[in-house]
Amino acid sequence: MKKRSNGEGASGWVTRNGKQYWRILISLGTDPLTGKTIRKAIYGKTQKEAKQKLKEFQKNNASSSDSSTLGSFCYNWLWNVKRQELKASTFEKWEGIYRNYILINKGLNDKKLVDIDTLYLQKITNSLLKNHTVSQVKTLNNILRSCFKYAIVTNKINNNPVDGIVYPKNYEVIQKKENYISESAQKELIKALRGDSLEGIILIGLLCGLRLGEAMALQEQDIDFANKIITVNKSVKYVWTGERNSNNQKIYENKVTVPKTQKSIRIIPLPTILVPILKAIIKKNKSNKLKYGDLYYDNNLIFCKEYGNYIDNKQPNRHLKSALKKAKITTDLHYHSLRHIFITNCISQDISLKTIMDWVGHADTKTTMMIYAEFNKDKNMKEYSKINAMFE
Template sequence: MKGHIRERSPGKWAIVLDVGEPDPITGKKKRKWHSFAGTKRQAQAECARLITEISSGAYVEPTKQTVGEFLREWMAFVRPTVTPKTHQRYAEICEKNLGPLIGDVALAKLKTDKIDAAFAKALTEGRRRAGGGLAPRTVHHMRRVLIKALGQAVTWDRLSKNPAAATTPPKVERTKMLAYDVAQTAELLEAFRPTRMFMPVMLAVMCGMRRGEILALRWKDVDFANGSISVRESAEQVGTEVRYKETKSGKTRNVAMSVTVLEELKRHRLAQAEEQLRIGLRPDEESFVVAQADGRPLKPVSLTHEWTRLLARTGLPRIRFHDLRHTHASQMLSAGVHPKVASERLGHSTIGITLDLYSHVMPGMQADAAAQVDAALQAAISASRKSK
């Protein structure tokens, strides 16, 4: 394998590579031409790199496809393999974040330094409307999506290696966990009792259920005899459409109900049946536990809007509806419930997720554990001394 460089104009070079044997009829050499901008030494280094790639079989034929064009192709490719919500998120990141930064760059010329520069720009001036930079967590998601997309480019032989894999990830600070204490939880339940949001709030703060799980819950999933709820599905909204899918962990889990939740659900079912019968509906086991007055299921976005509106009427700190799940978890662990039990109740795939998310509750538990061990040890020492 041979190659050489030719200067076309100051700082502009043509890299000429001889590939294969000369044509047996014409005697002309088969060549590949590459354009390069830089110094003569840099052009020579690039020529040597290309020769090495061709010799080792790692060479990828240059394409004029831009990063933006490739991302659109990739989005169409992954659509059947991901959930609609995930695809929507990918599309937002590719079109609104990555596209304006590197969409016009030729895919074959995309390098790690260009991607790092694009991420740095996003952190300082990435907001299109309000100005300022994007949150590090958003840039972190951009990086993950780009790594996934360019990994496919490598598989398709559009790139020899993934330039996004070597980029420097932004430092993402852990979001402070927000949760109500026991007194605030009691105040919350009393404030929401007269509203249609009472039962969703009760299921979130007393059972640790996710928003989508609450809205997918049907009466057939509530076992009054054994005092448990079977969490089988989750509601997911994309645009105005809602679909029901398997839970986040992919498994059905059983959540034990306290006496309070059990009695409130019985009261709620009776009130809901009376309300629907007045308009000619006959609820059955397939009916949704949380529903509109006409029996139709509530949409996730509608629940969030109603939560925000009603919470603003109270004097309680403003938190997300999802933070009610954190409230349940924190109160369980603070009360001494074993993390394994809490993990199963919350539907985490591993106990490590529970311990990582709620490590802020652990110091108090550790202090209690240390005190209990110390008390047991001191009692044993005292008993040993008395027996002598």
């Protein structure tokens, strides 16, 4: 017998009725009564013909005897395959979807992979849509699509049952979320932030367009006061480690990562207003380092707690809300809104699209152009007032 190829059993030339055939022996599982391996022989006049017949057989009969359930397969796929390639935050999201949508749903968890087809998943989808949004169900199905894709690679199934699922068209009017406040309101916000312990990190979002994780990861060496520039080359996220404590609660940690795109590594001008604020923060950090000695977490962070460790990633939003209230600004902003405001400010000052993209780290024009289009709607309406004025 010849060494087997990928997906084949033992193979070699055999004689049947005085003629030679290339035979491939494959295993179809175990007989539940005898415990013996069930084998099938595939014959061809040539190796090529036998392999083609094997391929056709696998296509038509693959995994018919496989007893893997979606729940067990998805669990092993998540923890042993996807965990290696997903960001920690993405893995936590996917693992949560597995627990909340698959594990507790017997129609998914206990169903054999080989028994799941598109129509079956469509019925599951329709049922879920009664109590969930289209977006939530699409997220689940996108994860299932990736899972079934791996099942195809491992010869568990032949086709991806997620392909072909349809969703209802949503004609509901989507309420536009306000992400901008006027220049005068921005100035009032800056006044309201004076003396706030998180003034610096909020202003760096407003005046430089940094993402929260990028701002939290900033270190002293990233600020060049002489040349008035900020280097952005990392980000931090508070993510699940994949472990649980004795009370079955998830254990989290701050994890520093490099940006997912090369464009996110960038240099941004340092606003003059931020110089004394950042210098005061750095001075205070150095004082705390001397004060606490070995108790100080020397991560060289700019925005940190008294002992040098990372701030709570929810705090900047809380302090922003407080400052908005103090400034009597009713628009409901969150930290990422500051980035939107920064981009809009750049557009209003006729800064080139390429420069804006470089400053905020956008890999393509799509996101920047969406904000640009929003800004221009108002600008264009104001321009049209010149036409109205001609006939008044």
